[in-house]
Amino acid sequence: MxxxxxxxxxxxxxxxxxxxxxxxxxxxxxxxxxxxxxxxxxxxxxxxxxxxxxxxxxxxLINTHHHLYQTFTRNIPLAQNCELFDWLITLYDIWRHIKPEDVYLSAAVGLGELLKSGCTTASDHFYVFPDGISGELIDEEIRAAQELGIRFFPTRGSMSLGRSKGGLPPDEVVQSENVILKDTMRVIETYHDPSPFSMVRVGVAPCSPFSVSRDLLRESANLARSYGVRMHTHLAESQDEDQFCLEKLGMRPLELMEQTGWVGNDVWFAHGIWFNEQEIIKLGTCGCGVAHCPSSNMKMKSGTMPIMDMLGAGVKVGLGVDGSASNDSSNMLMELKVMNLLHNLQHGTKALSAEDCLYIATKGSSKVLGWEDSIGxxxxxxxxxxxxxxxxxxxxxxxxxxxxxxxxxxxxxxxxxxxxxxxxxxxxxRLVNVNEEHLAIAAQKAASRMLETASKYMKKNYKKSRITKKVFR
The missing domain is CATH 2.30.40.10 (Urease, subunit C, domain 1)
Known part of the structure; x- marks a missing residue:
């Protein structure tokens, strides 16, 4: 060797x-x-x-939560200065036009930015599979990761609950549960390598309580555990999510997770802002992890994760940059600085030192991903x-x-x-394995094409669309 x-x-x-x-x-x-x-x-x-x-x-540094495909919808005017549900509704109608090459290029840009900011392992949550587009989109992210040389933990995301069934996303970006489960098995069998120094591990990741059914949550948990892979989803990110679960399901988000098998030391959630005291204790007891995404949470006015309560309860906490469209960056060092400043403000200057934050972004993140034997x-x-x-x-x-x-x-x-x-x-x-300038030019060209396609679609189908009026005029 x-x-x-x-x-x-x-x-x-x-x-x-x-x-x-x-x-x-x-x-x-x-x-x-x-x-x-x-x-x-x-x-x-x-x-x-x-x-x-x-x-x-x-x-x-180890990034525990990202949406690399969102790299192509950074700095979109209408998606600024709005909260989570409005932000999602705005961007779904752009993401529905994503193509396989867009997924590859956006992943290469995001992963490249991560590498240049000291990140060596990145987890990604990919869940947008538009109608009429190849279902093998997560493969494009893996291809980009392999070319750049980063250790990668993609999670096969999913959405099955479209607007016609009471969910938030449009029907054009959701899939049937049979298709989701079949392709999830394909991705695991093709790419997952559980060895200590693996360059690719795969997880199972239904998107959120407001975009998937109870059945999909339950079946995804069973599938993940049958293969021995980890499980990931968004949870307790916003008060809108709380309200949705209470109104539609008659329970809080974590109760839904408990009923469908989504608690245990093989599970990690993204955000975890609105867990109450009893739920935090439960998370620590059952071994769940949480990906903390401070910049995204601040930008979307989602709230501040009660990190000191979580650490005190033994909850595994790692750092994530979240999707580029809710952060507009994929920079882990910047995320560390934001994390340190946020918790100085929220919990006092004695709460978390900069070195404590570094520990969370390295050793803490490795525990969240279940990879502490080899990295962190x-x-x-x-x-x-x-x-x-x-x-x-x-x-x-x-x-x-x-x-x-x-x-x-x-x-x-x-x-x-x-x-x-x-x-x-x-x-x-500078990146060693790709030409940064060539990548940047190709990526911007693809992003511009995707937005132009979305603009034409919206003008044709929704003449009074907020997107058409304000973003693409």
Whole structure:
């Protein structure tokens, strides 16, 4: 196996259980695996040697919730300054025109941005399958991830409850339950690799209580557990969701999850803002995880996750950027900074330090994904997933007093090098495996075509559409 020696770092921030640091340390890697870490290692040569003088090394950040296809609907005027349900209704009529190549390009852009901000493992929740378009859309995301070299955890999402059945999404972007379950099995059987250093793991992810039926939730849980894969969905994101569940189902969202088999240590929810005290205790007891998405929650005025209550109750908490259209970015370092500032405001300046936030985005996220045996910290036996920043960059001048907090509190949210499984995928701040300029041009062209197609459709079918009037005029 190819060997890699990263030597003489300014510091190595491990995020192990003791939060050990190694000033002047080195890391020796064989294949994907860290074989030695510390100071004065007995290694001088390797197939590749990186002199990390003046560099600080961190474990790769782990993104636990995203919608990569939304990269093509960032900065849409009408989708700004509105809350979740209005935002979704606005964008469904654009997403219905997505094509396989759009999925590939939007995933490549989003994953590339994640890599450039220190993310080495990304989970994605893909649930929009328009009528008349190939159902093998999640395959395009996996193709993009493999080309860029990021560790990927796609979840096969679904929507079965269209407006004609009392759901929120239009019927044109939902699928029958038989189609959903059959393709979910195909995706798992084709791509899921449960090995420790796997580059692709697959999860099962019905979208939300307001877009799927109870039967689909129940059958999806049974299917996931029959294959031994993890389960993911949105939950407790907004008060509108609470109201929908109470009015339509006569119960709170978590009660619905309990009735359909969606609690356990193989389940993680996105957002988790509106859980009450008893529900938080229940989540901690049953081992559920929650993906915290601070920027999205602030933008949509959804609320603030009660993170201190969750951590106190033993709930597994990780970090997520959420979909690009509700964040307008896929930058994990920026998300860390927002998280730190938000909880300083919400819970007080003593609640979560910047280093605590880093721990949540690494070790915490690995627990949420059930992958803590291989990723989330820099330790012997774990994957060589890491990012590096040059401490001599101008924006760090006057700030070199706490290496663990440095890229969160100061500087610009970018890294100098990202390594996944022992392979460099970002060097000198640029993607190694794709031409960024060519990708950006192709992606913008595809995004413009998708919006133009949506505009023509809306003008033809809904002449009084808010989208037609305000977005595409």
């Amino acid at each position: 190819k060997t890699l020696l990263i030597k003489n770092a300014r510091n190595i921030i491990t995020m192990d259980s003791e939060r050990t640091q190694y000033p002047g340390g080195s890391i020796y890697i064989e294949g994907q695996e860290i074989k030695a870490i510390g100071v004065n290692l007995p290694y001088e040569t390797a197939d590749e040697v990186i002199d990390a003088r003046n560099q600080i090394i961190y474990p790769g 910290s820099l330790e012997v036996g774990k994957a060589a997933d890491l990012f590096m920043v040059n401490a001599n960059r101008l924006e760090f001048a006057g700030a070199l007093f706490d290496d663990a907090s440095l890229p969160i509190l100061t500087g610009t949210p970018q890294v100098d090098r990202t390594i996944v499984g022992g392979k460099t995928v970002v060097k000198d701040g």
